[in-house]
Amino acid sequence: MTLFEKMRCLFTFGQGVALSLPELSADTTPAQLFEQWFNDAKQSGILLPEAMSVSSCNADGQPSSRMVLLKDYDEKGFVFFTNYASRKSHELDENNKVALLFHWNVLQRQVRIEGIVEKVSIQESADYFHSRDRGSQVGAWASKQSQKLKHDDELKERMSHYQEKFSQGQVPHPEFWGGWRIKPHAIEFWQGRSNRLHDRICFEKQNEQWTQHKLHP
Ligand SMILES: Cc1cc2nc3c(=O)[nH]c(=O)nc-3n(C[C@H](O)[C@H](O)[C@H](O)COP(=O)(O)O)c2cc1C
Known part of the structure; x- marks a missing residue:
């Protein structure tokens, strides 16, 4: 972290951030704003x-949450990879409604995403699987997640x-392992501000068009 970023962190805690939300035009998409915020978070x-x-939610409506890593995102949605026989995947098979949450604490930012999931293509899963280090590839076979x-x-x-089984050559991509893409229909960007007067901007997708509105904190 640079000195400037450390100073911004110190200033940020309890005070509200120095940066306000950018001015958004009516045709700004949430993917564009997410890209800006994700880059800020990386930096x-x-x-x-x-x-x-x-x-995710099971068939009885019992929600459960866990952390995963975002591996890809664009206008189509947000992708993570996992075991398709895991608890989360069973729940997503039963109920395709899903919520994602990012919290970037030093920036006092939160992004809430709601949408539905679909599996990514086998080719996309295989390509990502083979880009991982060999230990993780073998580990995916070993773990009955x-x-x-x-x-x-x-x-x-x-x-x-x-x-031992895969000591030679390429580790095959297991068919029980792959990606889920969350196709969002609602995204809220939350920016911490002083006096708890936080900024909240919501995007909602209706008839394939995104609309925007702001919420009280
Ligand atoms: C920071 C972090 C990142 C993680 N990333 C992943 C991931 O990308 N994929 C995954 O399957 N599990 C990941 N895990 C483990 C999951 O949180 C969880 O324990 C696992 O997927 C089993 O969840 P389930 O039993 O609800 O299916 C991660 C955990 C942490 C703390």
């Missing part, structure tokens, strides 16, 4: 600015098994 020195919470361990050494044993 701020925050560890893992791409970390986001994903909330979200399932109970039969005994304490099970994971270690499974890792050794797959390390």
Whole structure:
């Protein structure tokens, strides 16, 4: 983090940030604003600015949340990768409504996203899988994500098994592992301000068009 960024951090806490929300034109898309804020977060020195919470709901309506890493985003949506047999994936299969949350604390910014999920293409998943380090690729085979361990050494044993199995050549992309794309229909940008008079800008998608409005904090 640069000296300027550290000073901005100190100023930011409890005071409201020096930066206000940018002026938005009527045709600004949330993807454009997200791009600006994500770049600010990357430059701020925050560890893992791409970390986001994903909330899913099971068939009974019980919500659950966990952190994942954003790996891609554009006008089509926000992508993360995981095990398709994990708890989250089962819930997303049952109920495709999802919420994402980013919190960039030193910038006093939060972004809330609501939308529906779909699986990314097998090719997209395979390409990303093969871009990961070899240990993570083998680890994806070894982990039965979200399932109970039969005994304490099970994971270690499974890792050794797959390390041996895939000791030569490319680690194949497992069909149970891939990406989910969240296609947003509502995005709120929250900017902390002094006296708790925070800025909130909401984008809502109706008939494929984004509309904007502001909310009381
Ligand atoms: C910062 C952070 C990033 C994470 N990124 C991922 C990720 O990209 N994909 C993933 O499957 N799990 C990731 N995890 C682990 C998940 O939070 C979670 O423990 C795991 O996916 C199992 O969740 P589930 O049982 O609800 O499916 C991450 C955890 C943390 C703390």
